[in-house]
Amino acid sequence: MRKLLTEAYRFIIRTSAFIGKETIEVLRQTPLILTLVLGPFLIMLLFGIGYRNEARPLRTMIVMQDGDPYQQQVESMATSLGQGVIYQGTTSDRESAMQALRQGSLDMVVVIPPDIPKTLRGNQQVAVQFYHNEMDPSQVSYIGYFGSTYIDEINRRIVRTYAEQGQENASTLEQRLENAHQRVDAMRQALEAGNAAAAQDEQVQLDGEIDAISLLVGGSLGLMSSLDGQMVDGEGAPVSTENQATRDYLTQLQEHNQEVSSIQAGKASYQSELEKLDQLDSDLSNLEAQLEDFQDVEPGVLVAPLRSETVNLQAINIRPVDFYAPAAVVLLLQHLAITFSALAIVREERSGSMELFRISPLSSLEALLGKYLSYLLVGAALAAVITATIVLAIKVPMLGTWVNYALLVLTLLFTALGTGFLLSLFARTELQAVQYAMFILLGSVFFSGFFLDLRYLWEPVRAISWMLPATYAIRLMQSLMLRGDLVDIRLYATLLGIGVLLFILVWFMLRRRMQSEWS
Amino acid sequence: MIETALVHEKIDQNSIRADQAAAVHTIQVRNLRKQFGDQVVVDDVSFYVPHGTVFGFIGPSGCGKTTTVRMLTGIYHPTSGEVEILGKKPGKFSRQDREKIGYMPQQFVLYPDLSVWENLSFAASVYGVGFRRSQRMQELLEFVELWDHRHKKVGQISGGMQRRLSLAATLVHEPELMFLDEPTTGLDPVLRQKFWQHFHDLKESGITLFVTTQYVSDAAYCDLVGVMVDSRLAALDSPEELRRQAFGGDLVMLRSIERINYDRIQALNQLPFVRQTGRVGENEVRITVDEAATAIPELVEWSKNTGTEIESIQEFLPAYDDVFVALINKESKRA
Numbered sequence: 041m042r043k044l045l046t047e048a049y050r051f052i053i054r055t056s057a058f059i060g061k062e063t064i065e066v067l068r069q070t071p072l073i074l075t076l077v078l079g080p081f082l083i084m085l086l087f088g089i090g091y092r093n094e095a096r097p098l099r100t101m102i103v104m105q106d107g108d109p110y111q112q113q114v115e116s117m118a119t120s121l122g123q124g125v126i127y128q129g130t131t132s133d134r135e136s137a138m139q140a141l142r143q144g145s146l147d148m149v150v151v152i153p154p155d156i157p158k159t160l161r162g163n164q165q166v167a168v169q170f171y172h173n174e175m176d177p178s179q180v181s182y183i184g185y186f187g188s189t190y191i192d193e194i195n196r197r198i199v200r201t202y203a204e205q206g207q208e209n210a211s212t213l214e215q216r217l218e219n220a221h222q223r224v225d226a227m228r229q230a231l232e233a234g235n236a237a238a239a240q241d242e243q244v245q246l247d248g249e250i251d252a253i254s255l256l257v258g259g260s261l262g263l264m265s266s267l268d269g270q271m272v273d274g275e276g277a278p279v280s281t282e283n284q285a286t287r288d289y290l291t292q293l294q295e296h297n298q299e300v301s302s303i304q305a306g307k308a309s310y311q312s313e314l315e316k317l318d319q320l321d322s323d324l325s326n327l328e329a330q331l332e333d334f335q336d337v338e339p340g341v342l343v344a345p346l347r348s349e350t351v352n353l354q355a356i357n358i359r360p361v362d363f364y365a366p367a368a369v370v371l372l373l374q375h376l377a378i379t380f381s382a383l384a385i386v387r388e389e390r391s392g393s394m395e396l397f398r399i400s401p402l403s404s405l406e407a408l409l410g411k412y413l414s415y416l417l418v419g420a421a422l423a424a425v426i427t428a429t430i431v432l433a434i435k436v437p438m439l440g441t442w443v444n445y446a447l448l449v450l451t452l453l454f455t456a457l458g459t460g461f462l463l464s465l466f467a468r469t470e471l472q473a474v475q476y477a478m479f480i481l482l483g484s485v486f487f488s489g490f491f492l493d494l495r496y497l498w499e500p501v502r503a504i505s506w507m508l509p510a511t512y513a514i515r516l517m518q519s520l521m522l523r524g525d526l527v528d529i530r531l532y533a534t535l536l537g538i539g540v541l542l543f544i545l546v547w548f549m550l551r552r553r554m555q556s557e558w559s
Numbered sequence: 560m561i562e563t564a565l566v567h568e569k570i571d572q573n574s575i576r577a578d579q580a581a582a583v584h585t586i587q588v589r590n591l592r593k594q595f596g597d598q599v600v601v602d603d604v605s606f607y608v609p610h611g612t613v614f615g616f617i618g619p620s621g622c623g624k625t626t627t628v629r630m631l632t633g634i635y636h637p638t639s640g641e642v643e644i645l646g647k648k649p650g651k652f653s654r655q656d657r658e659k660i661g662y663m664p665q666q667f668v669l670y671p672d673l674s675v676w677e678n679l680s681f682a683a684s685v686y687g688v689g690f691r692r693s694q695r696m697q698e699l700l701e702f703v704e705l706w707d708h709r710h711k712k713v714g715q716i717s718g719g720m721q722r723r724l725s726l727a728a729t730l731v732h733e734p735e736l737m738f739l740d741e742p743t744t745g746l747d748p749v750l751r752q753k754f755w756q757h758f759h760d761l762k763e764s765g766i767t768l769f770v771t772t773q774y775v776s777d778a779a780y781c782d783l784v785g786v787m788v789d790s791r792l793a794a795l796d797s798p799e800e801l802r803r804q805a806f807g808g809d810l811v812m813l814r815s816i817e818r819i820n821y822d823r824i825q826a827l828n829q830l831p832f833v834r835q836t837g838r839v840g841e842n843e844v845r846i847t848v849d850e851a852a853t854a855i856p857e858l859v860e861w862s863k864n865t866g867t868e869i870e871s872i873q874e875f876l877p878a879y880d881d882v883f884v885a886l887i888n889k890e891s892k893r894a
Contacts, residue, residue: 047654050687057684061673068672068712392668399632399662401654402685 054402058410066418095124101137102130104152114152117194141173148172213256217328220249224321231313236305243300250297257290286330293323356437358522365436366517367490369426374456374510375481380415381460382473397554404551412457419453439524448516451536455509458542465549484510509535585610585736585767591640593626600626602790613762615778616771618787624771625665628740632662658686661734665741667721671714675705675724678713679731686732699727719750739770755780775883786886793890805885808834809851810875814843816868
């Protein structure tokens with residue numbers, strides 16, 4: 041028992057040898073800490089402050105023929121499309137516009153083709169060309185997206201103009217309907233007075249009004265039907281109930297008008313004609329009511345009946361810096377832990393200390409535990425400083441519990457240390473170890489989802505992502521800080537599992553390294 | 560084996576019975592050989608190191624000294640031959656066995672960013688020293704005269720101080736046996752002498768020291784010396800015996816007032832205790848004798864008898880560099 045206690049005591053003493061030594065060594069290397077921690081942190085901070093998540097305004101010139109009838113409309117649209125376009129004028133000199141684009145004084149040249157009405161009459165779309173001189177694929181995509189949005193907006197405005205025009209026609213129609221009512225009243229009075237000749241005169245004028253009403257109603261119906269069609273599936277779409285009712289009222293109106301068209305003079309009673317005039321009056325009122333609905337509709341609603349509203353389930357409004365800060369903390373801590381541990385074993389090997397350890401009673405487990413614990417302590421202290429900075433100074437929200445946060449940070453450090461120790465066992469020189477650590481950092485920046493969502497990666501390549509501790513920790517950290525919980529406990533378990541596996545692997549390899557040839 | 564025979568002769572001189580020999584030898588090496596690929600680095604080396612002695616393992620750089628130390632400490636496995644350290648094969652060392660051994664490697668391997676005290680504390684922890692650690696460390700730092708520098712970073716102290724700190728780190732767990740791989744290399748003569756004084760103090764406290772060195776003159780400080788030449792042990796004996804081995808006996812320098820002529824030199828050669836003579840100058844001759852202590856009175860007597868007026872007569876102790884060169888030459892001829 042006493043022997044066991046003595047051995048346990050010595051185990052603690054031997055393990056503590058590395059806790060003290062490694063911690064002091066790291067803390068004494070102030071420039072190293074500044075380089076490893078403050079350097080990347082300042083870069084990320086500057087990036088966070090400097091990054092603007094806004095659409096880039098494009099200096100745009102429009103090329104169209106002199107005297108084009110649409111010039112005023114196009115210019116008006118160009119200047120009223122928001123901050124996406126910095127309108128630089130309209131020219132008919134295409135070459136000079138292209139030259140300016142090549143020289144970088146313009147970002148985009150919009151070429152409007154000549155004779156738009158002719159193209160439309162030929163039942164063809166008008167192709168508006170957007171020229172740019174970008175190399176960056178994301179900027180190329182942006183300009184493509186911008187062009188498409190720009191054209192959609194113009195199309196929408198054109199349709200709106202038609203809608204407004206249709207509503208103006210409806211106002212004319214209202215007047216016509218009023219006129220028709222008056223003619224019907226005049227006919228009624230003439231027939232009640234037995235004046236067939238006067239009634240016939242009025243009927244001729246009523247015919248003219250109903251022809252005009254038929255034309256105007258037909259136009260409005262066309263517009264509304266096309267809108268209905270867009271709402272459903274284009275051609276062959278079913279006609280709405282309201283439109284069908286309007287059509288029915290119009291047909292009845294025309295039929296009843298036909299019936300009162302042949303009034304004979306000298307009849308004793310015009311009772312049947314008077315009844316038909318009542319029906320005609322009723323038809324006109326029905327049509328009037330139906331068209332009031334159409335007139336009351338806002339043109340913007342007619343043209344764009346649907347609009348999007350995005351509702352986030354998150355309790356808070358997340359700024360770009362809030363989203364990236366937890367990921368930056370993860371990358372920073374991972375890089376720190378990997379760099380420290382990547383140097384740890386190769387440095388002992390290069391300095392000759394490993395030879396001393398082989399002869400000493402020190403075991404690989406004691407050495408490894410000591411190193412793990414020291415770097416966990418240092419990493420946790422640095423994590424506390426970094427976290428305090430982003431939460432208190434940058435005001436990144438922290439919705440999760442600090443216990444979960446501490447567990448996550450320790451697990452990340454534990455796994456990253458395992459990665460670093462593994463690299464250290466493969467590295468032959470300290471320079472090589474640092475290069476390996478930088479290689480992991482580079483891989484993490486691109487593959488961990490730090491700034492590029494993993495869904496954009498080809499699936500086999502995603503395997504690399506899931507080999508990196510940062511991939512798990514970034515998701516967990518963002519979820520913990522911005523949602524208040526660990527997104528998926530399986531992610532945490534996998535991160536911890538990788539850490540444990542690395543610990544066992546590194547222990548096995550270090551054990552072999554510290555064994556003598558005799559073993 | 561000539562080496563083994565010499566060692567046994569020395570053991571016999573110390574009146575140690577053969578059956579007790581194994582018990583008192585801290586290190587026993589028989590026919591040790593180490594080969595890396597086709598290259599033989601240590602070839603057929605045999606020696607014993609008795610408990611409480613300072614064993615000097617001398618030879619030029621690359622002769623196989625460090626490889627031998629690594630086999631003795633258990634880092635390398637011998638290609639053939641047998642090693643026993645403290646009665647155990649290095650491959651069978653337990654933790655307790657390792658705690659009895661101290662190793663000071665050739666290169667300084669402590670940590671430059673830690674202070675003298677912190678480095679020593681680390682070494683103590685590695686060996687599980689817990690109780691009375693501070694007191695032990697203070698004693699050691701005073702012993703190697705570094706107490707006043709204990710707060711200095713190791714990267715900022717001199718090479719000699721670093722060596723002394725290495726020595727302290729090797730001693731911190733109070734080992735029974737110490738392997739010191741070229742501890743005096745690069746030190747100035749004064750500091751070297753100090754180191755050897757430390758080694759003798761340690762020996763006095765009962766520690767066995769196995770010291771490798773390139774400095775042949777260091778042999779004078781050892782109880783027993785093994786001379787390595789081209790991977791082989793060329794000689795093994797006490798420093799005095801090595802000198803005798805190198806020159807075939809003790810050397811006596813005889814200087815006369817007059818010129819020593821050829822007839823007198825011939826007469827000297829006829830004396831039974833004289834092995835050979837060599838003229839050094841007109842009136843000076845170097846005489847190789849069985850034993851200087853007994854030969855000098857007889858030579859004085861011979862001078863009186865032959866009318867040779869002696870200006871001076873004394874034992875000549877050649878520098879160990881010369882001893883070493885002579886041994887190498889002998890080994891080369893033998894090979």
